[in-house]
Amino acid sequence: xxxxxxxxxxxxxxxxxxxxxxxxxxxxxxxxxxxxxxxxxxxxxxxxxxxxxxxxxxxxxxxxxxxxxxxxxxxxxxxxxxxxxxxxxxxxxxxxxxxxxxxxxxxxxxxxxxxxxxxxxxxxxxxxxxxxxxxxxxxxxxxxxxxxxxxxxxxxxxxxxxxxxxxxxxxxxxxxxxxxxxxxxxxxxxxxxxxxxxxxxxxxxxxxxxxxxxxxxxxxxxxxxxxxxxxxxxxxxxxxxxxxxxxxxxxxxxxxxxxxxxxxxxxxxxxxxxxxxxxxxxxxxxxxxxxxxxxxxxxxxxxxxxxxxxxxxxxxxxxxxxxxxxxxxxxxxxxxxxxxxxxxxxxxxxxxxxxxxxxxxx
Numbered sequence: 001x002x003x004x005x006x007x008x009x010x011x012x013x014x015x016x017x018x019x020x021x022x023x024x025x026x027x028x029x030x031x032x033x034x035x036x037x038x039x040x041x042x043x044x045x046x047x048x049x050x051x052x053x054x055x056x057x058x059x060x061x062x063x064x065x066x067x068x069x070x071x072x073x074x075x076x077x078x079x080x081x082x083x084x085x086x087x088x089x090x091x092x093x094x095x096x097x098x099x100x101x102x103x104x105x106x107x108x109x110x111x112x113x114x115x116x117x118x119x120x121x122x123x124x125x126x127x128x129x130x131x132x133x134x135x136x137x138x139x140x141x142x143x144x145x146x147x148x149x150x151x152x153x154x155x156x157x158x159x160x161x162x163x164x165x166x167x168x169x170x171x172x173x174x175x176x177x178x179x180x181x182x183x184x185x186x187x188x189x190x191x192x193x194x195x196x197x198x199x200x201x202x203x204x205x206x207x208x209x210x211x212x213x214x215x216x217x218x219x220x221x222x223x224x225x226x227x228x229x230x231x232x233x234x235x236x237x238x239x240x241x242x243x244x245x246x247x248x249x250x251x252x253x254x255x256x257x258x259x260x261x262x263x264x265x266x267x268x269x270x271x272x273x274x275x276x277x278x279x280x281x282x283x284x285x286x287x288x289x290x291x292x293x294x295x296x297x298x299x300x301x302x303x304x305x306x307x308x309x310x311x312x313x314x315x316x317x318x319x320x321x322x323x324x325x326x327x328x329x330x331x332x333x334x335x336x337x338x339x340x341x342x343x344x345x346x347x348x349x350x351x352x353x354x355x356x357x358x359x360x361x362x
Contacts, residue, residue, distance in 0.1 A: 012093040012136045013200070013262040017070075019134070020044040021259070022092045024077070024085065024125060025099025027058040029213050029220040030141070030206075033252035034096060035061055035072070036214060041256075042069035048077035048088050048099065060215040079121030082128075089132045094259050097125050098141040100185070110177035118185040126192040129199060137200045138193070139255050142186040144207040144244055144269060144328075145171070145179035150320035151242065154327065161327040164205070164267040175316055202258040206251045206270040207244030207328075210347035216358040223360065226351045229281050230292045231361055237299030238278050239313060242326040244271035245280075245344040257337040264337050271328040272341035280348055287349045 010018050015038075026035050026047025038045045039061075049058055058074055065072035075088045079099055089095060101117035122140075129135045147162055149171035154160050167187070171180035186203055193201040210222050228234060251270055258264045275283075278298055285294045299311075304318045333339040355361050 011262060012134070014137075015043060015094055015256070015259045017042050017044065019093045020046050020073075020091055021094040021096065022085075022089055023047045023096045023098060024079075024088075025049075025097075026074075027061060027215070027218065028098055029218040030209055030248050030251050031096070031098040032061060032214040032218060033248055034098070034255050036064050036068075037252055037256055039065050039068035039070035039072060044071050044073075046073045046075060046088055046092065048075050048085065050076070050078065052076045056217050057215075060217075064214075079124060080117060082124050085125055085128045086131075089128055089135065091134050092132070093134055093136050094139070095125070095129055095135055095137070096139045096141070096255055096259070097122070097189075098255075099125075100141070101181070107177065110173045110180070114177050114181040115173070115184055118181040119188055122185040122188050123192065126189055130192070130196060133198075135199050137202070137259060138189075139258050140186065140189050140201055140203045141255070142189075142203045142205045142267075143179075143182040144205045144271060145176070146183040146186045147205055147267075147269060149176050149179045149183075150317075151324040151326050152320040154324070160325070161329050162269070163329045164269050164332055170320070175314070200265045202264050203267045204251070204254055204258065204270055205267060206246050206254075207272075208246070209248045209251055210245050210344055210351050211248035212350045212354040213248075216360065222351055223355060226280075226284075226348065227355060227361055229277065229294060230284060230288075230352055230355070232293040233311065234277070234281070234295040234299070235293040236295070237297045238276075238281060238295045239304055239308070239311075239318065239322050240276060240278070240298050240301065241321050242274050242276045242324070244274050244326065244328055245348070246270050246272045247342045247344060247347040250339060250341055254333065254337060254339045257339060261337055268333045268337060268339075269328060269330060270333055270339065271330050273344050274326050274328060275344070283345050283348050284352055288352065 078084045147166050149168040153170050168183040281294045301322050308318050
């Protein structure tokens, strides 16, 4: 009788320690922090990795699990296999879908390298959610780039401010293909969600994620962003471009908050602050001094039209993003799921320190 009462008290729509949760791509940069917090809070965590033989990718999580109240199971799964997540998802009530194809360079065929894997991976995971009756909620890790592609898009918004109601309509295969892949994947996720009524979904849309990694064997666009500011890539100056930033630990906690709130549903943009590239460079210069060739000035916009491509900035990017003000409204994430944002100055410095400590600046 006691066991029956305990089972009846389990709410399958929120995190509970009696049921396992799945984190796809659990060894990733942000996902590792998410798994760490879940383990420390005593949850039964399953993660998927692409290759179980590559223990360097996930051994940091095994060490965390050894000293945590929770438990960790690691399974191999391939995003591109339709039934690849069947075993991992079995019996779970919450699925954190953080896994996503990652490429910053060497993109010769955006459709094949970015769009198809993002779209197919999302569809495969969520179709398996449809087949797994125990799942009641999906926390889908998207990106702010699914909300906007270029800063100039802000002219179409109310009060010149980006919120969760907007979708990126300016990116495509030729212009900002990574942002396009994020948009395509999230739209497919919502399409699948909207065609059923058993499980809820929350989409989290973080901006550039700063902060230290729990392992040197993870990848993040923020590493490349900070690396180029510190290694001399922009020593002659940076474009006058603004970005949104957020601390990796805030993003991980937001995933947990969304899973703990049975009423949370819909999109939540995760942005702490907006800063220009030069402002980030100045923050790093203040902490690290003259140790690195940080940019100390803006690169003239007129010259960017002709030489921006040498730094990875296309002419279209310059036209649509340079010398424009970027504004976000993050009150939905603060008020509805309780995200408390830390200033990003320290996270920026921690990112660079991490790269230094692990000889990852080159």
